[in-house]
Amino acid sequence: GVVHSRGSEQDVARGAEKPQFSQVVVVGGGAAGFFAAIECARRHDVEVTVLEALPEPLTKVRISGGGRCNVTHAARFDDKELLASTYPRGSREMMSPFVRFGAQDTIEWFSRMGVELKTEPDGRMFPVSDSSDSIIAALRAAADRARVRVICGAKVVRVERLSSISDRDVRGRFCIAVQRSGHGSPSRSNFSCNAVLLSPGASRAAYEWAKELGHSVSAPVPSLFTLRVADKRLEELAGVSVPDAMVELLEPVHPMENSPVDTAEACARASKKKPKVRRPSSQGLKQRRELLITHWGFSGPAVLRLFAFGARKLFDAAYLATLIVNWRPSATEEQTLAELLHAKARLGAKQIGTFCPLSIPSRPHGGDADATLFPRRLWRALVAHAFESALVAASSANNAIDLLAMKWSDVRDVVLRKLARELHRSEFEVSGKGIFKEEFVTCGGVRLADVDLRTMQSKRVPGMYIAGEQLDVDAVTGGFNLQAAWTTGFIAGSSMRDDVLRGLSDQQTNHYT
DSSP, X not given: OOOOOOOOHHXXXXXXXXXXXXXXXXXXXXXXXXXXXXXXXXXXXSOEEEEESSSSSOHHHHHGGGGTOOOEESSOTTXXXXXXXXXXXXXXXXXXXXXXXOHHHHHHHHHHTTOOEEEOTTSEEEETTOOHHHHHHHHHHHHHHTTOEEEESEEEEEEEEGGGOSOTTSOSSEEEEEEEOSSSSOEEEEEXXXXXXXOXXXXXXXXXXXXXXXXXXXXXXXXXXXXXXXXXXXXXXXXXXXXXXXXXEEEXXXXXXXXXXXXXXXXXXXXXXXXXXXXXXXXXXXXEEEEEEOSSEEESHHHXXXXXXXXXXXXXXXXOEEEEEESOTTSOHHHHHHHHHHHHHHHTTSBTTTOOOOEEESSTTOOGGGEEEOOHHHHHHHHHHHHHHHHTTTTOOOOHHHHHTSBGGGSOHHHHHHHHHHHHOEEEEEOEEEEBTTBOOEEEEEOGGGEXXXXXXXXSSTTEEEOGGGBSOBOOSSSHHHHHHHHHHHHHHHHHHHHHHHHHHHHHHHHHO
């Protein structure tokens, strides 16, 4: 990403060599930056240079979707309710940009490049090849045809507006200092340009630089992660999946008012004690989706969505919170209790740990028509916990194994009430977070109020454009984050082209007048 270092204005102007001029410079060769460069240069009338710090561009595109590249989602991006449920931050503001360049536009663009996409049952869209290589090859071929200059191993160390530089011989509005890495020793070079796009991904240094130029920045924190939960009930349950579960986060209350930039600092400042909790205050802190039990706690669509919406609150609380799981949201607790009491009368001599009378939908919000059996291992764990809870007061010497062998007819009604409660309101203490595969998504960035979303141009710095993860826009998994990158990149690219050509036209007009 971008690394910002302080230095005198004269250092940038003097540099090791006279700045190389490019009409447009794109800082960052990720999805948004690369797409913007292609759109800006596709008519061969604007010169565009992409500066990428890593040895090759599009590295996050390569690993997205587990290497398959979840390009976009087959959803309607003009649906306000859908955007509100998929974009924790930026759903309202991004409505107009998505109308201008949405999922269908992305599908058609890649189709023109020779890459067809397929839609999976959950709406996620992938290349038919099931390989991100297809997407990267199409983007690089398009960049080659547009004559985009891509320089890798080029780490931007400073960006200056020319108005603040004493050397007036430098062309353009911006001067960019770059540290180059390669086969030899690192070298320094400078670039100047008329328009610059800031799209280096979730670069903390670039956020700080944006703040110095007058932008308001929401501190970045992780928004795509799994949960660490150490609980006896989950032992031996890794791999169990519940297709239709409701998860609810009891919103942590923490003395930290504002999220610091450094996660380590937050953890150091957070109390080791369990934070107090209160009822959730927003719709996003309750999600009904598939839930997966892992070796370290919970994952799956329900958890990933839940914590995308609760990312900042959890960060402030050092990822200590209480999670409520409803394993059977298709029924009420009273209905489940009635089924359990009926099973007691019907199953009599059967062992409660072996015979589960309950079914659950095979998909979120499903009905009886597509019901499946309740996971047996999970049933046994919840039954054992209900027995233990009911028998603690009596100081019973029985263990869970003996209790699981108990006949249905011998189970007391109080235990069945405890079991119904456990099925609808299991409480788990969250002790930390994990990562989601190799992917890393943050919330935070330049606040959208500081950007003209019709052009992606900064309202604070004329000629500077901002796209991708540098913006305070993020989404749940499913192709929504990449679609935001394609959308903001496309708009920024076309706007920069118009900006540069308009500037050339003005220069010609002034020359002849």
